[in-house]
Amino acid sequence: MSPSKKDDMLYIGIDLGTSRSVVSASNGNRKWVESYVGWPKDFVAKKMFGKRVLFGSEALEHRLALNLSRPLQNGVLKEGTEQDGAAVEELIGHLIGMADVDADREVCVAVGVPAEALKVNKIAIKNAIANHAKKLMVVSEPFSVAYGLGALDNSMIIDIGAGTVDFCIMHGTVPLEEDQRSLLMAGDYVDKQLLKMLSEKHPEADFSLNMVRRMKEKHGFVGASKRRVKIEAPVDGIFTEFDITEEMRKACESPMPAIVETTIGLIAGFDPEFQENVRNNIIVAGGGSQISGLDTYLTESTKQFEPCTFTCISDPLYAGADGALELANDMPGEFLEKL
Amino acid sequence: MSRQSKIKKQVLRSVYEDNAGIQRTGLGKRQPRAMETEHRTASRSMTILIVLLGITALTGINFRLIKVDSSGPVAMQMDDRQFQQYLNNPLFWASSHEGDNVSSDLDPFHVSVDDENSLVHYEDMIAGLGVPMAELFSLKVRTIVIDPGHGGIDPGATGRQGLMEKDVALDIAKKLQDKLEKTGNYRVILTREEDKKVYLKERVAFAKDIRADLFISIHINSLPEEAADLNYVETYYFGPHTDKRSLELAQKENHDSDFAMGDFREIIAKIGDTLKTEESRDLANAIHRRLYSGLRSHNNELIDAGTKTGPYMVLLGVEVPSVLVEISCISNIAEETRLSKPRYRDSVAAFLKTGIVEYLEHRGNRRSIIGGRAEYVAKQER
Numbered sequence: 001m002s003p004s005k006k007d008d009m010l011y012i013g014i015d016l017g018t019s020r021s022v023v024s025a026s027n028g029n030r031k032w033v034e035s036y037v038g039w040p041k042d043f044v045a046k047k048m049f050g051k052r053v054l055f056g057s058e059a060l061e062h063r064l065a066l067n068l069s070r071p072l073q074n075g076v077l078k079e080g081t082e083q084d085g086a087a088v089e090e091l092i093g094h095l096i097g098m099a100d101v102d103a104d105r106e107v108c109v110a111v112g113v114p115a116e117a118l119k120v121n122k123i124a125i126k127n128a129i130a131n132h133a134k135k136l137m138v139v140s141e142p143f144s145v146a147y148g149l150g151a152l153d154n155s156m157i158i159d160i161g162a163g164t165v166d167f168c169i170m171h172g173t174v175p176l177e178e179d180q181r182s183l184l185m186a187g188d189y190v191d192k193q194l195l196k197m198l199s200e201k202h203p204e205a206d207f208s209l210n211m212v213r214r215m216k217e218k219h220g221f222v223g224a225s226k227r228r229v230k231i232e233a234p235v236d237g238i239f240t241e242f243d244i245t246e247e248m249r250k251a252c253e254s255p256m257p258a259i260v261e262t263t264i265g266l267i268a269g270f271d272p273e274f275q276e277n278v279r280n281n282i283i284v285a286g287g288g289s290q291i292s293g294l295d296t297y298l299t300e301s302t303k304q305f306e307p308c309t310f311t312c313i314s315d316p317l318y319a320g321a322d323g324a325l326e327l328a329n330d331m332p333g334e335f336l337e338k339l
Numbered sequence: 340m341s342r343q344s345k346i347k348k349q350v351l352r353s354v355y356e357d358n359a360g361i362q363r364t365g366l367g368k369r370q371p372r373a374m375e376t377e378h379r380t381a382s383r384s385m386t387i388l389i390v391l392l393g394i395t396a397l398t399g400i401n402f403r404l405i406k407v408d409s410s411g412p413v414a415m416q417m418d419d420r421q422f423q424q425y426l427n428n429p430l431f432w433a434s435s436h437e438g439d440n441v442s443s444d445l446d447p448f449h450v451s452v453d454d455e456n457s458l459v460h461y462e463d464m465i466a467g468l469g470v471p472m473a474e475l476f477s478l479k480v481r482t483i484v485i486d487p488g489h490g491g492i493d494p495g496a497t498g499r500q501g502l503m504e505k506d507v508a509l510d511i512a513k514k515l516q517d518k519l520e521k522t523g524n525y526r527v528i529l530t531r532e533e534d535k536k537v538y539l540k541e542r543v544a545f546a547k548d549i550r551a552d553l554f555i556s557i558h559i560n561s562l563p564e565e566a567a568d569l570n571y572v573e574t575y576y577f578g579p580h581t582d583k584r585s586l587e588l589a590q591k592e593n594h595d596s597d598f599a600m601g602d603f604r605e606i607i608a609k610i611g612d613t614l615k616t617e618e619s620r621d622l623a624n625a626i627h628r629r630l631y632s633g634l635r636s637h638n639n640e641l642i643d644a645g646t647k648t649g650p651y652m653v654l655l656g657v658e659v660p661s662v663l664v665e666i667s668c669i670s671n672i673a674e675e676t677r678l679s680k681p682r683y684r685d686s687v688a689a690f691l692k693t694g695i696v697e698y699l700e701h702r703g704n705r706r707s708i709i710g711g712r713a714e715y716v717a718k719q720e721r
Contacts, residue, residue, distance in 0.1 A: 137354060137355075137358045138358060139354060139357075139358075147350070150343065152346050152347065152350055153346050172346045172349055172350065173350060173353045174350065174353040174354055183523040183524070184520070184523060184524065184525065184526055185520070185521075189520065254521075255523065258522075262523075327351075327354065330347065330351055331351055331354070331355065332351060335351065335352070335355035335359075
């Protein structure tokens with residue numbers, strides 16, 4: 001008889017993202033934090049905050065007094081710096097803490113990480129989690145999304161994150177290297193493009209990367225615009241209105257040719273018998289999937305090649321963590337015993 | 340059990356095996372393809388190297404690996420069975436002094452033991468591989484560092500109309516960064532993004548810190564007044580100087596490097612880094628070819644000074660394939676005028692980008708070890 005699962009075990013799914021990290025636990029807790037970790041620079045800062053380490057927006061807000069780390073910049077752990085390894089460990093600990101774990105309760109954690117990080121930093125990430133949970137699994141973010149959606153066979157997941165766009169074809173098993181691709185033209189790239197265009201067009205206005213990121217998250221769109229995008233930015237200290245519709249469209253569309261090309265290329269390498277099934281089952285996830293008009297734009301763009309159908313998921317923020325939670329929950333006891 | 344449940348069960352098992360570090364066998368629909376096999380082959384080759392180094396260290400016996408068939412990379416043309424026999428072959432693991440001049444069909448490398456000469460002849464082995472080392476170990480390029488020369492209080496060369504090398508180099512570097520990033524395949528980072536002084540030592544340390552895979556330093560040339568009518572393009576990778584002018588130019592660019600003698604001794608020990616040299620040469624050739632042919636369309640009198648080696652500190656210190664491009668001569672008034680125009684600088688960046696991408700693509704398309712082996716096996720089967 002195979003070992004049964006412990007009733008008192010708490011299952012936790014984590015989506016460790018470049019921009020945001022999310023936790024979803026079997027006790028119903030679902031929370032997220034911006035992926036920033038900061039340590040007070042000196043004893044004055046330590047006294048002021050009364051904390052050893054700060055996370056998310058709080059860390060970002062007080063960044064001048066902190067040694068700040070965004071550990072998964074560009075979708076991988078910035079190797080070689082101890083601070084980034086420590087930041088992942090702190091972030092995982094913080095996320096597990098956000099799930100309200102009882103001290104005496106055993107924890108099983110499944111963590112989804114950017115596909116590139118899984119390839120490059122798997123051991124480092126496992127080590128970082130191992131200090132917080134005895135039972136752990138690390139999978140790629142697109143895979144955890146696919147698992148949560150039940151899209152396990154003949155489907156493609158495109159996870160548009162901040163650091164990378166991860167592509168993954170599912171065919172009933174953990175995706176192999178040739179089933180996956182990553183592009184670096186993701187959310188951060190769009191932000192940089194937008195900042196560049198706005199700074200060139202309106203040199204008199206002060207735009208920052210954080211400002212344009214927020215503008216993109218609120219007004220980002222591709223294809224035809226239904227309404228004008230108007231924002232306010234300071235000019236010599238006075239807030240002035242700017243119409244940035246065209247710049248927003250251009251910036252958001254800038255990674256699209258590469259996304260279309262990679263999608264077509266990846267499907268072309270798949271078993272020809274199943275290519276049509278995959279083409280009709282492309283799921284777009286990640287923060288980038290919230291860009292207005294994205295599914296229609298991508299579907300239209302592929303018409304000139306082999307037509308594909310793209311669908312954006314409804315809850316991109318929690319999809320990865322929920323999928324990881326389901327994975328941890330479903331893992332048979334006989335396997336959990338040995339993990 | 341429904342099909343979906345079966346698939347789920349299979350997926351859970353693969354996740355478990357993947358995380359428990361267990362070798363998967365036939366779970367996927369498809370067998371591992373060339374890329375995985377290629378990685379395995381590279382690992383085997385690495386294992387052989389490590390074992391040889393280990394035996395050398397433990398026994399003090401030095402191996403010389405000589406290619407039996409000089410017509411091509413025979414060592415790479417084995418199927419798995421032959422490879423296994425090759426590894427199991429006691430001749431390969433010879434630890435006595437009796438193995439001189441042994442050869443067989445299964446032994447594509449001849450192994451000789453040389454206790455008279457205490458030098459280790461790894462260079463023979465590397466030369467005998469017949470493929471670039473970057474391919475042998477499946478090394479990939481992701482992070483490209485662009486290094487705009489000079490900056491801040493160091494203007495570099497200044498044209499007769501006042502145009503400064505530091506400004507032109509920075510603008511071209513930014514344009515190049517933009518073009519490379521648009522391919523979506525590379526992380527591109529500049530050693531300076533503004534007009535500030537960065538010491539050569541800091542540039543080298545920066546490239547190391549962010550784990551650069553390629554390093555491209557951008558400079559503009561300048562000639563003495565008597566040669567101000569000349570305009571030429573030249574590209575350097577690290578090596579001894581080829582002529583007096585190359586040495587003078589390197590001295591100029593090395594000026595104010597902030598390297599101490601201790602640093603110099605440490606980095607000079609890296610000369611002879613085969614992988615870096617061969618990849619730097621290929622990169623320099625690809626960039627130079629595109630840059631010269633592109634700029635020539637703007638200026639018929641442009642001289643092709645070619646790809647050269649030069650003792651540049653910044654190229655020596657960086658541990659990855661690295662080149663220094665002297666785009667053209669700011670001392671030539673017509674060229675200075677061209678360089679002052681954004682569209683011309685954009686064209687320069689486009690030529691550089693084409694050269695870099697061609698190098699990277701060519702690198703990927705070169706017949707790989709496993710490709711060569713497969714072709715050989717297919718030939719044998721025919």
